[in-house]
Amino acid sequence: MKALQCVELGMPDKLQVNDVPDPEVLPGHVLIENKAASVNFPDVLMIQGLYQFQPELPFSPGGESAGTIIEIGEGVESFEIGDRVFAMTGLGAFAEKTVAHENSVMKIPDTMNFETAAALPMTYGTSLYALKQRAELKEGETLLVLGAAGGVGLATVELGKAMGAKVIAAASTQEKVDLCKKHGANEVFIYPTGKLDRDQQKELSSKIKELTGGVGANVVYDPIGDCYSEPCIRATAWDGRYLVIGFAAGEIPKIPINLALLKGMKIVGVFWGAWVGMNPKENKSNFQELFNLHTEGKINPEVSDSFTLENGSSAIAHLKDRKAKGKVIITM
Numbered sequence: 524m525k526a527l528q529c530v531e532l533g534m535p536d537k538l539q540v541n542d543v544p545d546p547e548v549l550p551g552h553v554l555i556e557n558k559a560a561s562v563n564f565p566d567v568l569m570i571q572g573l574y575q576f577q578p579e580l581p582f583s584p585g586g587e588s589a590g591t592i593i594e595i596g597e598g599v600e601s602f603e604i605g606d607r608v609f610a611m612t613g614l615g616a617f618a619e620k621t622v623a624h625e626n627s628v629m630k631i632p633d634t635m636n637f638e639t640a641a642a643l644p645m646t647y648g649t650s651l652y653a654l655k656q657r658a659e660l661k662e663g664e665t666l667l668v669l670g671a672a673g674g675v676g677l678a679t680v681e682l683g684k685a686m687g688a689k690v691i692a693a694a695s696t697q698e699k700v701d702l703c704k705k706h707g708a709n710e711v712f713i714y715p716t717g718k719l720d721r722d723q724q725k726e727l728s729s730k731i732k733e734l735t736g737g738v739g740a741n742v743v744y745d746p747i748g749d750c751y752s753e754p755c756i757r758a759t760a761w762d763g764r765y766l767v768i769g770f771a772a773g774e775i776p777k778i779p780i781n782l783a784l785l786k787g788m789k790i791v792g793v794f795w796g797a798w799v800g801m802n803p804k805e806n807k808s809n810f811q812e813l814f815n816l817h818t819e820g821k822i823n824p825e826v827s828d829s830f831t832l833e834n835g836s837s838a839i840a841h842l843k844d845r846k847a848k849g850k851v852i853i854t855m
């Protein structure tokens with residue numbers, strides 16, 4: 524089969540498309556013929572050796588894919604050959620076939636196409652967990668989403684709206700905030716790119732306060748970190764929840780801890796992958812909720828760009844270069 528491979532750490536242009544043997548189907552596993560896979564920020568980090576876990580070289584990047592089961596391993600009872608599924612493998616999705624443990628595979632509804640199914644698991648899985656289990660977002664609350672036109676960002680805009688929140692979406696360009704409006708954001712604004720100086724940080728806080736009638740945001744969803752985090756924490760409402768999702772803008776910020784005291788607010792860590800490992804049943808029920816929301820038309824993953832497997836390195840470069848809106852897909 525063909526697979527996109529990382530044979531040496533570095534930028535996406537170092538990736539190669541190679542012919543490799545089909546993966547072995549171990550007991551408890553299934554073999555999936557992939558139709559689509561989606562790119563996530565961890566793929567960008569992993570090929571450079573910057574992710575929190577690092578596979579041995581050579582490896583095929585790609586954390587999630589969707590396709591059809593073509594082989595069943597010993598002991599697997601919940602799947603059959605021909606089932607339409609998505610798989611969250613963390614690795615190996617940018618290939619024609621992926622072997623996956625049955626616990627990381629889910630059947631997808633007949634009404635969901637493979638591109639949507641590949642785009643959904645990590646972004647919507649993370650965001651539903653963040654808003655529901657971690658922030659306990661309530662109807663009528665204000666939700667501020669940073670990096671709102673990115674993968675997890677746009678998923679959060681839609682889910683926040685579906686949960687009855689007033690959604691404020693913030694991103695770096697007009698095109699990106701327009702997309703957030705299209706996906707249901709109540710208010711949008713553009714923030715500057717690059718390192719924000721003190722005045723720009725104050726302006727960011729003031730903008731959020733202005734859009735929340737001086738009260739501040741009840742919940743802040745922050746996948747970008749760096750110099751954007753502190754001004755958002757300063758513009759959080761009393762009893763607010765600030766969700767630590769990721770650091771796409773670069774640095775891990777250091778926050779004056781007295782802000783949590785002064786605002787009676789919580790800084791809440793979100794590590795979806797670890798939670799899934801510890802709570803597989805609750806995660807399945809979250810996905811059932813996501814499937815229902817999709818059937819009802821309340822969520823609709825945006826696939827903005829699609830690349831072939833041969834051109835898979837460009838898909839990863841697209842995300843790295845901040846050009847992605849919604850999800851970037853690789854099709855097989």
Ligand SMILES: NC(=O)c1ccc[n+]([C@@H]2O[C@H](COP(=O)([O-])OP(=O)(O)OC[C@H]3O[C@@H](n4cnc5c(N)ncnc54)[C@H](OP(=O)(O)O)[C@@H]3O)[C@@H](O)[C@H]2O)c1
Binds near residue numbers: 649768772
């Ligand atoms: N905690 C968890 O469980 C979990 C799960 C999934 C993902 N994540 C994390 O969430 C973050 C976003 O992931 P994603 O898949 O949504 O990525 P993505 O689609 O690339 O979106 C990231 C957004 O960050 C913004 N950004 C700001 N500065 C950037 C920079 N220097 N380079 C690139 N983007 C920059 C961009 O929006 P603007 O241009 O509008 O600023 C971009 O749309 C990553 O840090 C990822 O590791 C965490």
